[in-house]
Amino acid sequence: MTGGLVVVGASLAGLRAVEGARRAGFDGPITLIGAEPHLPYDRPPLSKAFLDASREAPFYRTEETLRQELRTRLLLGEPATALDCRRRVVSVGDREIPYGGLVIATGATARRLPGTGHLAGVHTLRTLDDAIAVREALDDGARTVVIGAGFIGSEVASAARKRGLPVTIVEALPTPLVRAIGTAMGEACSALHLANGTDLRCGVAVRAIEGDGRVERVRLADGTVLDADLVVVGVGAAPATDWLHGSGLTLDNGIVCDAHLATGVPGVYAAGDIARWFNPLFGRHMRLEHWNSAAEQGGAAGAAAALPGSAKPYETVPYFWSDWYDARIQFAGIPDADEVKVVAGDTEAGAFVALYRTGDRLTGALALNKPREIMKYRGQIGRRGSWADALDFAATRR
Numbered sequence: 001m002t003g004g005l006v007v008v009g010a011s012l013a014g015l016r017a018v019e020g021a022r023r024a025g026f027d028g029p030i031t032l033i034g035a036e037p038h039l040p041y042d043r044p045p046l047s048k049a050f051l052d053a054s055r056e057a058p059f060y061r062t063e064e065t066l067r068q069e070l071r072t073r074l075l076l077g078e079p080a081t082a083l084d085c086r087r088r089v090v091s092v093g094d095r096e097i098p099y100g101g102l103v104i105a106t107g108a109t110a111r112r113l114p115g116t117g118h119l120a121g122v123h124t125l126r127t128l129d130d131a132i133a134v135r136e137a138l139d140d141g142a143r144t145v146v147i148g149a150g151f152i153g154s155e156v157a158s159a160a161r162k163r164g165l166p167v168t169i170v171e172a173l174p175t176p177l178v179r180a181i182g183t184a185m186g187e188a189c190s191a192l193h194l195a196n197g198t199d200l201r202c203g204v205a206v207r208a209i210e211g212d213g214r215v216e217r218v219r220l221a222d223g224t225v226l227d228a229d230l231v232v233v234g235v236g237a238a239p240a241t242d243w244l245h246g247s248g249l250t251l252d253n254g255i256v257c258d259a260h261l262a263t264g265v266p267g268v269y270a271a272g273d274i275a276r277w278f279n280p281l282f283g284r285h286m287r288l289e290h291w292n293s294a295a296e297q298g299g300a301a302g303a304a305a306a307l308p309g310s311a312k313p314y315e316t317v318p319y320f321w322s323d324w325y326d327a328r329i330q331f332a333g334i335p336d337a338d339e340v341k342v343v344a345g346d347t348e349a350g351a352f353v354a355l356y357r358t359g360d361r362l363t364g365a366l367a368l369n370k371p372r373e374i375m376k377y378r379g380q381i382g383r384r385g386s387w388a389d390a391l392d393f394a395a396t397r398r
């Protein structure tokens with residue numbers, strides 16, 4: 001293959017692409033291009049343990065391993081700026097990097113609130129540098145306001161409460177997490193905030209974030225004013241596709257791919273948070289922002305791009321976890337369902353399993369503080385198990 005394998009995006013999916021290509025026996029040159037100056041690192045700890053104490057940055061591999069064992073040329077600290085599929089080159093500023101096979105793993109970028117960029121103390125939490133800034137503010141005892149009661153915002157609130165700091169979460173929707181786990185379970189999980197002393201305000205919008213150079217207060221649409229030294233904006237992420245406009249790839253809430261993670265342009269695959277691929281298990285396109293699928297897709301796309309003809313369909317039951325206070329939330333499957341039923345424990349007690357039914361199939365499962373249960377139901381969802389069988393199984397687990 002002339003031009004070797006080029007991987008754009010040096011994070012989880014990008015690293016796994018490199019490893020996947022080598023594991024599959026690819027012996028040619030590999031170049032890994034990353035916008036951040038850092039070696040690939042693990043993001044989930046950034047909103048969890050990394051905020052608690054002075055933990056080391058969670059790098060996956062040393063530079064030596066990447067360069068010598070994985071024989072990878074690293075181009076870090078500068079983003080890829082364009083892709084020319086016809087000439088098979090990726091541009092990084094003025095430089096052109098030719099490829100034989102290409103994996104695009106540029107992930108997602110945190111959404112910001114317009115008009116707040118000029119204020120110190122207002123952060124998103126997507127990168128290691130973001131996490132260092134948030135941790136420093138917590139070290140200084142910041143009064144914290146989190147905007148958005150999603151998973152990352154909720155984890156930041158947990159970290160602040162663990163230090164005994166005052167935290168308010170402001171959520172525009174009446175119930176948090178509706179899109180991720182549905183209304184009833186969104187309510188059940190957000191009860192953890194109340195139980196842990198976080199002031200959760202739902203159904204109210206932010207009108208302004210104010211301060212003189214540095215954030216001082218957040219003004220809400222209902223007239224409330226919240227004093228703040230730290231504001232963390234957790235309002236979701238958007239796929240990092242800006243650099244691909246005009247490339248000829250199909251962009252629609254991510255890079256649209258088939259079941260093989262192939263983009264339809266010869267030699268070009270996508271993986272991780274940026275990929276909206278056809279998941280054969282559910283018969284639909286999906287774009288996930290989950291650690292497990294990013295890792296698995298990276299491995300599959302790396303092998304497929306490096307060794308033409310070796311691509312296999314990738315299917316999965318979506319899975320993610322989140323840690324709030326001392327609780328672990330896990331979800332498998334898809335959340336839009338005809339019925340959600342608690343089958344073990346109870347929502348008041350802070351430990352339960354809820355199952356999600358679509359038609360006569362089990363299509364989702366949520367566990368709060370029941371870490372050993374979720375994978376059993378994930379397996380059933382993957383086998384297209386029936387609702388009746390899932391309930392019978394649940395009865396044996398009580």
Ligand code: FAD
Binds near residue numbers: 106320
């Ligand atoms: P990313 O990790 O987003 O990496 C993309 C990389 O590409 C970045 O380094 C970016 O700088 C780089 N890049 C972007 N544009 C360019 C360009 N033009 N040129 C070169 N490089 C570029 N998932 C869970 O399942 N459970 C969790 O508990 C959990 N916690 C999380 C906590 C945080 C704080 C965050 C941010 C995410 C969390 N996730 C969690 C999600 C999980 O980390 C992501 O799904 C995963 O990181 C996706 O990997 P990726 O490689 O596809 O993309």
